[in-house]
Amino acid sequence: MSIVPKETIEVIAQSIGINNLSSDVALALAPDVEYRVREIMQEAIKCMRHSKRTILTADDVDSALNLRNVEPIYGFASGDPLRFKRAVGHKDLFYIDDKDVEFKDVIEAPIPKAPLDTAVVAHWLAIEGVQPAIPENAPVEGFYFNFILCYIIYVTK
Template identity: 75%
Template sequence: MNNSSSSIVAKEAIEVIAQSIGITNLSPDVSISLAPDVEYRLREIIQEAIKCMRHSRRTALTAHDVDTALNLRNVEPIYGFGSGGGDKVPLRFKRAAAAGHKDLYYIDDKDVNFKHVIEAPLPNAPLDASLTSHWLAIEGVQPAIPENPPIEAPSDAKKSDCKDDGLSVDVKLPVKDILSRELQLYFEKVTELTVRRSESALFKQALVSLATDSGLHPLVPYFTQFIADEVTRNLNNFSLLFAVMLIARSLLQNPNIHLEPYSLLLLFGTAVSYFL
């Protein structure tokens, strides 16, 4: 591994690189031994970069390909060199033959006039950082605003039908509310206690829960319909009407439930406050 004749990397290049990172006492034998290994690593990176170039269906190797190859090898990328593209001018290397170094290359930079730099207009100032707020959901319902993702109706909520004249029309089926299994059991248990066991201690505990629980808002329309149905069917059953009034009063006392959309329950609550 110590014959430098088979390596394209000269030991002088190894010494220059060592001096650039602060190693000044590198012996010539070590430089000669390192040259073939450096060449092997260079070939390895170039081969990986060529694979990236071919994968991108290009025929010209770019600095981005080399950076990608270094990243694949878990090596820090090279800084300060770009591949151009777009409005950028591609890098062009020239041989410094005029200075007597035929194997030395440099980047052909464009001359910049300081007067043009000074007189150039200033770029636009960046925008100040700002914060904004919006409602993700109001009472469990997502508002239709640009900040929120669009609400897509389920595919089976719309079907196509035909009129007598043969024209197709879209019929949108009503969207059903989806209640959790726990809320369904809760509603069924409370309604059963109201109808059949309104004198039990468990019914009194249910009234306390209706007046304090913060997660009952999805059940408000169901309780409203239940109260309306029971009042309509049982006008002569005063014990059941009294139990239904207690249910309505408990819902009205719950500070976590907003009953503005349910005018029927509010009207019934007025009657409850009058009779109770």
């Protein structure tokens, strides 16, 4: 006996276009579906624990699917845990309450700022043992300054 009822298998088959699935086939597929779901969830829990988190996220499930060479689920990119709500009139049926997004609001939203470009600037720390007084060379005091001077003197000898 499987936890996944054969009716669920029949509904999933109808949703992908298989309308004439017999109840015997659905009954035989239910334990296999349960096994595969358990296997993916165990891998997802491993991914969660390796990430040192206590909340299972959609990214953990995607990582588990990638480990099994299965195409990941698209559409859930939030790092927040999913908030399930109980369906009215059903004690064991839950759903994710998604907000509707108006296309007009997305178009009219301001464009985010472009990320800053990275740059590398090179300058001399010291020239012939003398540290130039430029903004890149902040005044260094104490041990660190003595260490640099000793290193510069050692290298120049």
